[in-house]
Amino acid sequence: MQISIKVNGKEYSHDIEPRISLAQYLRETLNLTGTHIGCDTSGCGSCTVHVDGASAKACTLLAVQVDGCEIKTIEGMAHGSGMHPIQEAFKENHGLQCGFCTPGMVMTAADILKNNPNPTEEEIRHGLEGNFCRCTGYHNIVKSIQHAAEKINA
Ligand code: FES
Numbered sequence: 001m002q003i004s005i006k007v008n009g010k011e012y013s014h015d016i017e018p019r020i021s022l023a024q025y026l027r028e029t030l031n032l033t034g035t036h037i038g039c040d041t042s043g044c045g046s047c048t049v050h051v052d053g054a055s056a057k058a059c060t061l062l063a064v065q066v067d068g069c070e071i072k073t074i075e076g077m078a079h080g081s082g083m084h085p086i087q088e089a090f091k092e093n094h095g096l097q098c099g100f101c102t103p104g105m106v107m108t109a110a111d112i113l114k115n116n117p118n119p120t121e122e123e124i125r126h127g128l129e130g131n132f133c134r135c136t137g138y139h140n141i142v143k144s145i146q147h148a149a150e151k152i153n154a
């Protein structure tokens, strides 16, 4: 099937198999390997991207379902050579260890902060409930998102 989508501001058109997930399409066809696949069953959140501005798990969306949509991946978050404030905050607050969950965490954090620029710790923890981290214990991830909110609102 033919699909046309915009990813990180760039238009793409491909003839793909209908069974290909959005995560596979991003990684294997567009070579955007920052979108990680952990569980491949919608449980861990490592594949989180934005579809038309809202976070979504790319492993359980078919690429054909997002035909005509605008997608943003972790590769589209940085501004030129500078990191996005959320990425900076993760770096400065040790919000990652192995980094496997981090792209999904950053994409979810962006969605949380878009909808609620000044979230409480509880609201951040609630917003992150679909994203698993096996390393950090979440504490520094929450701290990073609080710091990112301060940076964005400054
Ligand atoms: S890989 Fe998509 S939620 Fe785990």
Ligand code: FES
Pocket: 095, 096, 097, 098, 099, 100, 101, 102, 132, 133, 134, 135, 136
């Ligand atoms: S930093 Fe390793 S899984 Fe989160």
